[in-house]
Amino acid sequence: AQTVTQSQPEMSVQEAETVTLSCTYDTSESNYYLFWYKQPPSRQMILVIRQEAYKQQNATENRFSVNFQKAAKSFSLKISDSQLGDTAMYFCAFMKLQGAQKLVFGQGTRLTINP
Amino acid sequence: DTAVSQTPKYLVTQMGNDKSIKCEQNLGHDTMYWYKQDSKKFLKIMFSYNNKELIINETVPNRFSPKSPDKAHLNLHINSLELGDSAVYFCASRHPPGNEQFFGPGTRLTVL
Numbered sequence: 001a002q003t004v005t006q007s008q009p010e011m012s013v014q015e016a017e018t019v020t021l022s023c024t025y026d027t028s029e030s031n032y033y034l035f036w037y038k039q040p041p042s043r044q045m046i047l048v049i050r051q052e053a054y055k056q057q058n059a060t061e062n063r064f065s066v067n068f069q070k071a072a073k074s075f076s077l078k079i080s081d082s083q084l085g086d087t088a089m090y091f092c093a094f095m096k097l098q099g100a101q102k103l104v105f106g107q108g109t110r111l112t113i114n115p
Numbered sequence: 116d117t118a119v120s121q122t123p124k125y126l127v128t129q130m131g132n133d134k135s136i137k138c139e140q141n142l143g144h145d146t147m148y149w150y151k152q153d154s155k156k157f158l159k160i161m162f163s164y165n166n167k168e169l170i171i172n173e174t175v176p177n178r179f180s181p182k183s184p185d186k187a188h189l190n191l192h193i194n195s196l197e198l199g200d201s202a203v204y205f206c207a208s209r210h211p212p213g214n215e216q217f218f219g220p221g222t223r224l225t226v227l
Contacts, residue, residue: 050213101209
């Protein structure tokens, strides 16, 4: 069974700073996807970024980028030039491509951006 | 246009009652899901349907019964509600090429 671990329950940074959220996972699968989802106070789940395991290049989406270390089974999210609107819960998630294709989530990191 | 919609957004009910939550997606996706988010914000898969066929059933009590009348709809019926069923329930649908899942706004269920 796959597991996803987010070791930082809470983080807090000043606006405009850069912050990195950690995520590690455990799997014996070779084909899978990794995701970061954001859940603001509105509770809507919003996809932030996606990484295919077969791609060596790290995914980027504007101010959001990942550091994907496949051998170490690590998938951290970096938010550059953080904004007040980035305040949210962030969930790391894993999905294998063979068999039951479901998202397995980490425990979440509550990120607060301070003015 | 809302991609994945759920009704109701809030549901408050008494223990022992039966309730349903409805989900609709207008994205043309074949696969839909129900996830449960507990009071500690932990998200866990409950069910998944692919083109009206149940493909994932994750050790959920029999009191929970999903139904998919067509591939755009996935409803969740809960019998004999218990206090522990209080949670936020999310519907999602999956986009095959990118495999990302699009979530509905969630239904906050409170059982008194």
